[in-house]
Amino acid sequence: xxxxxxxxxxxxxxxxxxxxxxxxxxxxxxxxxxxxxxxxxxxxxxxxxxxxxxxxxxxxxxxxxxxxxxxxxxxxxxxxxxxxxxxxxxxxxxxxxxxxxxxxxxxxxxxxxxxxxxxxxxxxxxxxxxxxxxxxxxxxxxxxxxxxxxxxxxxxxxxxxxxxxxxxxxxxxxxxxxxxxxxxxxxxxxxxxxxxxxxxxxxxxxxxxxx
Numbered sequence: 001x002x003x004x005x006x007x008x009x010x011x012x013x014x015x016x017x018x019x020x021x022x023x024x025x026x027x028x029x030x031x032x033x034x035x036x037x038x039x040x041x042x043x044x045x046x047x048x049x050x051x052x053x054x055x056x057x058x059x060x061x062x063x064x065x066x067x068x069x070x071x072x073x074x075x076x077x078x079x080x081x082x083x084x085x086x087x088x089x090x091x092x093x094x095x096x097x098x099x100x101x102x103x104x105x106x107x108x109x110x111x112x113x114x115x116x117x118x119x120x121x122x123x124x125x126x127x128x129x130x131x132x133x134x135x136x137x138x139x140x141x142x143x144x145x146x147x148x149x150x151x152x153x154x155x156x157x158x159x160x161x162x163x164x165x166x167x168x169x170x171x172x173x174x175x176x177x178x179x180x181x182x183x184x185x186x187x188x189x190x191x192x193x194x195x196x197x198x199x200x201x202x203x204x205x206x207x208x209x210x211x
Contacts, residue, residue: 005029006046008056010036011202017067017161018055019198023190024157025078029057032199068101068158075154081155092148096140097155100162102126107133108162108171134173137163141181152188160185 007029009015009020034040034054041052049056049065056065060155064073067117072094074082085093107127110117122128140147140159147155163182166172187192 003060004058006058008034008045008058009054009198010034010040011198011205012036015055016194017069017158018057018070018199019194020161020191021083021154021157022069022084022187023194024154025074025081026190027078033205044181045191053113066101066205067161068097071154071158072097083152083157085151085153087146089148089181090203091157097130097158099136099140100159103128103133104137108166112171134146134175137172138175138177142177152185156185186189 005022005027007015007018009031010033024073024129039045040054046052048058048063051065052126053065055067055070057070058064059073059077062073072084075081084090103126107130110127111130117127117129119129122132127133132175137159141163144150146152147159155157160182163172163178164168167174167178167182168194172178
């Protein structure tokens with residue numbers, strides 16, 4: 001099918017970022033559910049993503065992996081959804097999208113594994129210190145209602161997903177500004193629909209595993 005949009009996922013993964021973005025775009029898509037014990041490492045899927053991870057999407061013949069890249073691609077591929085600023089106004093859009101994909105995710109992962117970057121080596125690692133990353137994230141979400149200003153964009157999908165996850169599982173400090181920012185996003189219809197769809201599939205798979 002020309003321009004077919006396929007979403008490769010597992011309901012117990014970070015695929016929820018991509019699912020939310022798909023629902024914000026509103027284009028029809030087909031889901032291929034993968035299992036961690038089997039199909040996610042199959043030759044067919046490794047041809048899509050050699051890392052054997054989700055999420056991934058295929059739009060006609062174009063394959064995109066990595067949740068931040070999926071958000072950026074979908075905003076450009078479906079401009080009618082209005083999820084990206086004009087090209088000459090994308091400074092904050094790109095800056096904070098890739099800040100979350102890089103320093104934020106690295107700092108949170110390092111802390112979650114109980115590791116600590118020596119003070120004298122902070123300049124040698126992309127994330128610097130956890131505290132500086134938290135302060136920078138606070139700056140990003142308090143300047144405007146949304147990351148790029150008064151308009152919700154694909155960057156809010158990505159940054160908002162990280163903040164939601166971090167607040168839920170305690171990997172982010174529960175700063176009031178993080179909670180206030182997430183409160184502005186959590187009732188978006190596309191987010192609620194994406195969450196319901198993934199929760200339904202997760203419960204179905206868990207029930208099937210129990211027999």
